[in-house]
Amino acid sequence: MTTQLLQEASQIIPNPQLLINVVSKRVRQLGLGHRPMVEVGPRASLTDIALKEIIAGKLTFEEQNASADGA
Numbered sequence: 001m002t003t004q005l006l007q008e009a010s011q012i013i014p015n016p017q018l019l020i021n022v023v024s025k026r027v028r029q030l031g032l033g034h035r036p037m038v039e040v041g042p043r044a045s046l047t048d049i050a051l052k053e054i055i056a057g058k059l060t061f062e063e064q065n066a067s068a069d070g071a
Helices: 003-012 016-031 046-055
Strands: none
Touching: 003 016, 003 046, 016 046
């Protein structure tokens, strides 16, 4: 994972905890065989691919607010 990719992705998802969750979920999907939504080189890590997808706007997320009762 390059620092530059992480900085660019954090411009799109500024909440570090949310960024980590989005990237880790996508890395799991890629590890299970899902195809990348961006063009990648042969040596790109799954984390780099997920970050590039966020930067390219191919990977979206929906932030959910916690309910009033904490459930």
